[in-house]
Amino acid sequence: MSISGKAYIVGAYEHPTRKADDKSVAQLHAEVAYGALQDAGLNKDDIDGFFCTGAAPGLGPLNMADYLGLTKLKHLDSTDVGGSSYVLHVGHAAEAIALGLCDIALVTLAGRPRAEAMATGTAPRSWGLNVPDDPFEIPYGRTVANAYAMCAMRHMHEFGTTSEQLAWIKVAASHHAQWNEHAMLRKVVTVEEVVNSPMVSDPLHRLDCCVISDGGGALIITRPEIAKSLKRPFVKVKGHGEATKNQNAGYTDLTYSGARWSGPRAFEEAGVKPSDIQYASIYDSFTITVLMQLEDLGFCEKGQGGKFVADGNLISGVGKLPFNTDGGGLCNNHPANRGGMTKVIEAVRQLRGEAHPKVQVPGCTLALAHGTGGLLGTRHGSATVILERE
Amino acid sequence: MLEPGRPKPKPTPETKHFWDGAKQGKLLLQRCGDTGKAYFPPRPFSPYTGTRNVSVFEASGRATLHSYVIHHRPVPGFTPPYAIAVVELEEGPRLMTNIIDCPQTPEALVLDMQLEVAFTPMDDDISLPLFRPTKGA
Secondary structure (H helix, E strand, C coil): CCCCCCEEEEEEECCCCCCCCCCCCHHHHHHHHHHHHHCCCCCCHHHEEEECCCCCCCCCCCHHHHHHHHCCCCEEECCEEEEEEEHHHHHHHHHHHCCCCCCCCCCEEEECCCCCCCCCCCCCCCCCHHHHHHHHHHHHCCCCHHHHHHHHHHHHHHHHHHHHHHHHHHHHHHHHHHHCCCCCCCCCHHHHHCCCCEEEEEEEEEEEEEEEECCCEEEEECHHHHHHCCCCCCCEEEEEEEEEEECCCCCCCCCCCCCCHHHHHHHHCCCCCCHHCCEEECCEEEEEEEEEHHHHHCCCCCCCCCHHHHHHCCCCCCCCCCCCCCCCCCCCCCCCCCCCCHHHHHHHHHHCCCCCCCCCCCCCCEEEEEEEEEECCCEEEEEEEEEEEE | CCCCCCCCCCCCCCHHEEEHHHHHCCCCEEEECCCCCCCCCCCCCCCCCCCCEEEEECCCCCEEEEEEEEEEECCCCCCCEEEEEEEEEECCEEEEEEECCCCCCCCCCCCCCCEEEEEECCCCEEEEEEECCCCCC
């Protein structure tokens, strides 16, 4: 079954906070949910499908459904594949709508790792004592940052990728973030500033890493007849793909990501190719994440990512593939340490023509949003959606 | 002996043989009897065929440096900067480890360099398979 054209994103809302000292996580879920409902012109009781992840307080979707007062639910999904979850949820919501399981789906994400002073990227994080691989990784000092940097090191070795090329990804994000009043890092940076910033996990520098922020976002997805009764521009879900990248029992390959499977699935369903995409939201936990995903999605050949991202090729109005025009995780925000939600939201803004005028892609009708969740160098989820302005 | 603070692996019924071997200075892998392919981490079924036709065998301890990073931020049990690495064993599987007896610098750590296992005790119960540059290589 294809979901192409069977669902539309009619509401999208990004929380403006970046540090939520005075709000609970549940409250942030409510604020983004109501923000997206207002954007769509719908009411709470219109929602009959609810999507969130383990980052939401409570047991799956239960506690947030209760707290938000969602009483009409007939479809639930709390699939958790880390930061890629919210891209995947767009696909799952479209599937549920296409099957008639629900009419109007709400997806929420919120969190406050910054207010809680969480050591997100550079301290060990275990997903629990029963995770079978953790005793063979955590005792050696595995952290989020070095499970990504490990990929960068091997990519540099095999393909000649340089720190300067990776730095261009941050430079492009900063060019976009300067126009975003909510972005945490609005200063435009240079390649030199990136490569001269302190080492975090060599070969990744501080400015190769995303920010740690509070906040969140929400999406409303519905079927075509309802979408067309609403006042918002029509943003159609045209294709979706998801995949896991495994370690393969000791045969992990550090040079590619799950995008090599989720990407082609999404492109096939959408009936388009990478060169058709006018705007791309690419998960940017670290600069290397972007580079490898661009290759795996087919925007360039494997190993050519360094050349592809260099010299401003990702800067809107300058390069061939405008990316993360909100500033992305590298400069804008990374709410709850999960960037998939904001990737979808900025793609929706571009398709609606509601991105900042300085970064809006003229006549943007086809966009891609892609997420990686988990650890690039070990195991991760991968989700791709292709969206079209109708 | 390693400096204190690292999270300590807790052997389970499926990993006990590995940690018992480590304590005796043996790097134990498993092999799928259906495909002949070695695999890691331990599990009592083949990740390739799903059968229980698997056996434990001792690896040579020889490896190459597949990738690494030098971590510069504080982590309990480590004095930064320290290298965390993925090494490729002669038998095929890759595993995460640390590189010892070697400066923790990009100049000293060269990808694909020859390494050998060096079991290092955390305490009386657990030894970790760390790796060091092969002498004379």
